[in-house]
Amino acid sequence: MVLIKRECYINDLWELVAYETVSTRHSERDKLQRAIDWLLKRLVSLNVVAFSEQLGMQIIPDSFKIIRMPKVIIGVLKNCSDKPTVLVYGNLDVEEAEFEEGWVTDPFVMCELGNYLYGRGVALDKGPLLCWLNAIQAYRDAGLRIPINIVLLIESMAHSGSLGLETVLQQRISFFRDVSCVVIATRRWQSNMTPCIVYGSRGLIYYHLEVECANRSLSSCEHSGSLYEALPDLFYLLSSLVDCQMHILFKGALETFQIDRNVFRITEFNYHDFGQSLDVHDLPHQAHKQAALAENWAMPHISIHGVDGANVEGNVRFIIPHKVTGKFSISLAPNQNAEQITQALQQHLGHIWVNRGSPNKMKLYEKLVIPSWNGHYDSPEYSAASRAMTNTYQVTPNFIRDGGALLAPSLFQQYLKKNVLVLPIAKNDSGGCPINERISVENYIMGSQLMTAFMWEYAERIFELKDK
Structure with missing residues (x-):
């Protein structure tokens, strides 16, 4: 039935991608609201009792302007109190995308090229969200009742720190109290060949490191050699955090939990193919799969993302920036405490700064904290997901931890005390968020089939447990 509806499903995704739902574009929140309205109508057409709810106001840090946050959607599809209830979480907002960044197509006009669909959100996360709706539609078209009860929670601030999600979980707890588990369709497979189920991810702390040398930017033609410049100070501080192998250099950041090596042994993972998909010159740990997986799934890691305030224009300019801000993040092992890591980082940077002897101003800001999360993979929902995949x-899926950081699972575990699992539908070569995001037509259609199968398998697992 899903295959018969192929063109309808692709057309729905084309319509949804066309809404430029970039939550970080604060002046264009009206586009987000139009996408919310579109999705509400789609849910109502599936006999889902759905409504949107205001989340309140948001303060923009740079301008201190106050704007209204986009609404959150809550949908309920219940037909029998004896059936298990699954909380399905999704998000409508996407990462920023500009054609000038190197896209082969307009990122907000979905195009089918060969066997792939290109556009922002096709793989992360509009495509996976529509897979759930397609699965509900498939049961309706077949004249069958959905074997489980579903509660949908769809936000539009996932790429802006999921502001307001905690409030919804607190104030609307009556909608979520009876759920058996939480299922999220997002992320990507570990490879292009083997599907996977994500049972946990590292935490993350995002920092801004600011160095200021003057009240205004100056010219090297006139002022070179007459002041302590900010940019060399920032480079000095950032280079003190990691060595060329990306090993963390400050104390207090390397405590990790005991890794289940059995998980790595049963994981089908080709590190060479993984490296080829990244299109990089070389990879560490090429001879040791377990070490490679441990580094990606569990070990602490620092990534440096960029520098604000520096001269990035292509033409020749002799500017000495008066203030520069380095942006970096630390991925946390599952047992690490964000407060302790920040304290250790502050002590390290303070010591390095004293040794530097610069008279400039240095400040460290903690911009975002995402706790780690862990699912219990010896459970009915994980068994059902494995059978469905x-x-x-026609391949046994891998059980993997995610190298990134996911805020929503952490919040669900904190407030609902329920098991969480993540079901990716996109292959590793989907392009992700930077540019040319894509998903194969086959994976999009099969993702819808996966959600259809999961509903059936989960109901079967729960009824088997009740009969014992």
């Missing part, structure tokens, strides 16, 4: 793709 095996039946859909």
Whole structure:
């Protein structure tokens, strides 16, 4: 039935991608509201009792302007109190995308090129969200009742720190109290060949490191050699955090939890193919799969993302920037405490700054904290997901931890005390968020089949447990 509806499903995704739902574009929140209205109508057409709710106001840090946050959608599809209830989480907002960044197509006009669909959100996360709706539609078209109860929670601030999500979980707890588990369709497979189920991810702290040398920017033609410049100070501080192998150099950041090596042994993972998909010159740990997976799934890691305030224009300019801000993040092992890591980082930077002897001003800001999370993979929902993936793709899925950081699972575990699992539908070569995001037509359609199968398998697992 899903295959018969192929063109309808692709057309729905084309319509949804066309809404430029970039939550970080604060002046264009009206586009987000139009996408919310579109999705509400789609849910109502599926007999889902759905409504949107205001989240309140947001203060923009740079300008201190106050704007209204986009609404959150809550949908309920319940037909039997004896059936298990699954909380399905999704998000409508996407990362920023500009054609000038190197896209082969307009990022907000979905195009089908060959066997792939290109556009912002096709793989992360509009495509996966529509897979749930397609699965509900498939049951309706077949004249069957959905074997589980579903509660949908769809936000539009996932790429802006999920502001307001905690408030919804607190104030609307009556909608979520009876759920058996939380399922999120997002992320990507670890490879292009084997599907996977994500049972946890590292935490993350995002920092801004600011160095200021003057009240205004100056010219090297006139002032070179007459002041302590800010940019060399920033480079000095950032280079003190990691060595050329990306090993963390400050104390207090390397405590990790005991890694389950059995998980790595049963994981089908080709590190060479993984490296080729990244299109990089070389990779560490090429001879040791377990070490490579441990580094990506569990070990602390620092990534440096960029520098604000520096001269990035292509033409020749002799500016000495008066203030520069380095942006970096630390991925946390599952047992690490963000407060302790920040304290250790402050002590390290303070010591380095004293040794530097610069008279400039240095400040460290903690911009975002995402706790780690861990699912219990010896459970009915993970068993159902494994069987559903095996039946859909004819391959036994990998159970993996995610190298990134996911805020929503952490919040659900904190407030609902329920098990969480993540079901990716996109292959590793989907392009992700930077540019040319894509998903194969086959994976999009099979993702819808996967959600259809999961609903059935999960109901079967729960009824089997009740009969014992």
